[in-house]
Amino acid sequence: MNKLNSKVTDEMNFYKGLNPGQLLKEFGSPLYVYNESILRDRCREMLNLVDYNEFTVSFSSKANSNLAVLEVVQSEGLKIDAMSPGEALIGFKAGFRSEDILYVCNNIAVEEMKFVAEKGMIIGVDSISQLRAWGKVNPGGKVFVRFNPGIGTGHNEKVITGGENTKFGIDAEDVKEVANAVKEFNLKLIGINQHVGSLFMKGDVFIEGARNLIETAKKFDSIEFINLGGGFGIPYNKQNGELPIDLEEMGKMILELINQFNSEIGRSLKYIIEPGRYIAAECGVLLGQVNTVKTSGGKKYIGTDIGFNVLARPVMYDSYHDIEVYRECEACSEKHEKVNIVGNICESGDVIAAERMLPEIFEDDIIAVLDAGAYGHVMSSNYNFRLRPAEVLIRESGEAVLVRERDTICDILNKYKPIGFK
Ligand code: LLP
Numbered sequence: 001m002n003k004l005n006s007k008v009t010d011e012m013n014f015y016k017g018l019n020p021g022q023l024l025k026e027f028g029s030p031l032y033v034y035n036e037s038i039l040r041d042r043c044r045e046m047l048n049l050v051d052y053n054e055f056t057v058s059f060s061s062k063a064n065s066n067l068a069v070l071e072v073v074q075s076e077g078l079k080i081d082a083m084s085p086g087e088a089l090i091g092f093k094a095g096f097r098s099e100d101i102l103y104v105c106n107n108i109a110v111e112e113m114k115f116v117a118e119k120g121m122i123i124g125v126d127s128i129s130q131l132r133a134w135g136k137v138n139p140g141g142k143v144f145v146r147f148n149p150g151i152g153t154g155h156n157e158k159v160i161t162g163g164e165n166t167k168f169g170i171d172a173e174d175v176k177e178v179a180n181a182v183k184e185f186n187l188k189l190i191g192i193n194q195h196v197g198s199l200f201m202k203g204d205v206f207i208e209g210a211r212n213l214i215e216t217a218k219k220f221d222s223i224e225f226i227n228l229g230g231g232f233g234i235p236y237n238k239q240n241g242e243l244p245i246d247l248e249e250m251g252k253m254i255l256e257l258i259n260q261f262n263s264e265i266g267r268s269l270k271y272i273i274e275p276g277r278y279i280a281a282e283c284g285v286l287l288g289q290v291n292t293v294k295t296s297g298g299k300k301y302i303g304t305d306i307g308f309n310v311l312a313r314p315v316m317y318d319s320y321h322d323i324e325v326y327r328e329c330e331a332c333s334e335k336h337e338k339v340n341i342v343g344n345i346c347e348s349g350d351v352i353a354a355e356r357m358l359p360e361i362f363e364d365d366i367i368a369v370l371d372a373g374a375y376g377h378v379m380s381s382n383y384n385f386r387l388r389p390a391e392v393l394i395r396e397s398g399e400a401v402l403v404r405e406r407d408t409i410c411d412i413l414n415k416y417k418p419i420g421f422k
Contacts, residue, residue: 004325004359008238008370009285012038016398020287020366021328023392028406030288030310032377032391036072039283039373040396043076046232046275049251052258054270058102060230061087063276063374064284068393068403070094073279081274085115092119102227104146104193104274105130106168113137124193124227126169128177135185144191144227145170145178147216149209153231154197156317162196162209169194172216179219189222191272195229199277201245203253206231214261217269225270226261228254232278236371239322245278277374284373286311286389290365291344300339302361307343307350309383311369311376314352321352325359326366333360341367345384377404382412 001019009015014035024031046057058079061070065087070080071094079100082088091101098120105112106126110133116123117138125131126146134143148169152162161168170178182189196209210228217223232250235242254273262268288310292303313319323341337360341353352369361367380388387407392400 002327002329002331004327004331005239006324006326006368008322009324009368012282014038014285014394016394018394018398018400020326020368023400024287024289024366026400027390027392027402030286030305030389032372032389033285033287033400034066034069034373034391034393034403035283035285036393036396039069039072039280040076042279042282043073043078045247046273046279047077049247049273050254050258050271051251052255052271054268055258056225056270056272058227058272058274059279060104060274060276061091062378064280064376065090065378066391066404067094068391068401069280069283069373070096074100078279079272081276082121085112088116088119088121102144102272102274104195110137117141122190124191128170128174128181131178131181131187132185135181135187140186140188142188142190143182144193144225145189146193146195147172147175147213149194149196150212151205151209152197153200153205155199155233155319158317159198160196161198162194162205172212175216175219189220191223191225191227192217192220193227193229193272195274196231198231199233200231201233201235203250207253207257210257214264217261218265223265223269225272227272227274230274230276230278232273232275234278234281234371234374236281236320237322238370279374281371281374284371284376286369286372286376288367288369290361290363290367293361293363299355300337302339302341302367303344304341304352304367305344306341306352306367306369307345307384307386308347308352309345309381309386310343310389311352311372312379312381313375315349316379321372322370323353323356323358324368324370325361326368327362328364331359332362335360345386382407385412387412 060081074095081104103121103123124144149162152160154160288304288306308315343350390406391404
């Protein structure tokens with residue numbers, strides 16, 4: 001296999017000597033490929049982020065809820081956040097216990113609250129309405145509350161979850177109403193939580209939001225933990241030299257904050273972070289094949305099988321992902337050119353990378369979309385009646401194992417019930 005611009009995956013030893021073309025032949029195209037060693041490294045980096053005894057890393061499993069990924073995360077000693085019964089159930093299957101799962105949910109039905117209560121998970125609510133609903137379902141129970149930290153950040157306005165214009169969190173001014181609902185239902189408020197948004201490379205907003213939380217925290221004596229949320233970013237543009245987040249600096253800032261909180265509150269609390277992307281993004285690559293090469297309206301289009309049903313991020317958020325190009329035969333061109341990498345979905349917006357400078361690409365080449373391990377497969381769909389791809393894990397030993405089968409057409413067809421015109 002001839003890898004034309006594979007510096008990033010080579011340096012990470014992503015494929016551990018395996019041939020991506022062979023993986024596609026064996027497991028089908030497109031294909032999500034995860035690397036266990038990288039996943040373990042990211043878990044450990046987060047666990048070691050802050051030098052504080054009662055510091056917990058709760059992986060936000062919405063980023064990647066593949067069972068094998070969760071098993072690895074569990075074996076590294078992390079906990080998880082779940083935000084639906086499905087995420088909780090697959091978490092249990094991966095070996096997490098009820099007390100390892102924070103149910104960080106939004107706008108759920110009473111039936112779902114009953115499920116959380118039955119399973120004994122710790123629930124976090126983010127409205128007075130949900131707090132009261134929980135009080136009715138589980139009077140005397142434990143709960144934590146998500147406040148709006150008053151400030152937000154993120155790579156796209158759709159993922160900014162603090163400040164104005166967000167459906168998340170309770171405003172700090174409503175603390176009295178929280179206290180009233182807690183009292184009315186005899187609830188035990190054991191924690192408070194913020195999440196400023198998804199993807200920051202510097203800690204300023206995260207820290208400022210957390211500082212705002214302390215004022216709220218001080219009003220509740222029963223609090224055992226503060227959950228600072230997730231959002232830790234990764235460099236999606238490594239091919240142009242983007243650098244990773246400075247974990248040492250981030251760790252110091254968080255420790256300083258913890259020390260300040262503890263002294264203001266007058267006791268040592270537990271602290272939680274809930275990263276999703278940081279843990280899962282870089283351990284995943286999405287492979288696909290080039291079916292078409294054409295020029296139209298002066299633009300060059302590379303038609304692949306990676307539609308936005310397979311990876312939604314570029315279309316949904318204009319997200320940038322580095323792209324590598326591989327070829328079975330010897331490279332037949334030294335040329336680089338600007339191309340548009342597109343998928344096979346019936347919409348003009350189905351573009352993975354627009355006007356991207358890449359080595360000249362030919363039919364049957366393989367495209368690798370990097371950093372696809374977070375919000376990749378979990379956001380895929382059956383749009384255009386296409387099948388969600390398989391997922392493969394390259395074990396630490398270098399062996400590739402299938403960890404989720406590709407959908408089958410029967411799975412989908414069988415859900416339909418004919419009305420049966422005769
Ligand atoms: N905690 C809460 C309450 C969250 O809502 C989220 C993500 C996280 C933690 C984890 O955030 P992370 O560390 O992964 O940034 N689909 C989007 C990202 C959506 C994030 C949703 N909430 C994307 O592909 O960029």
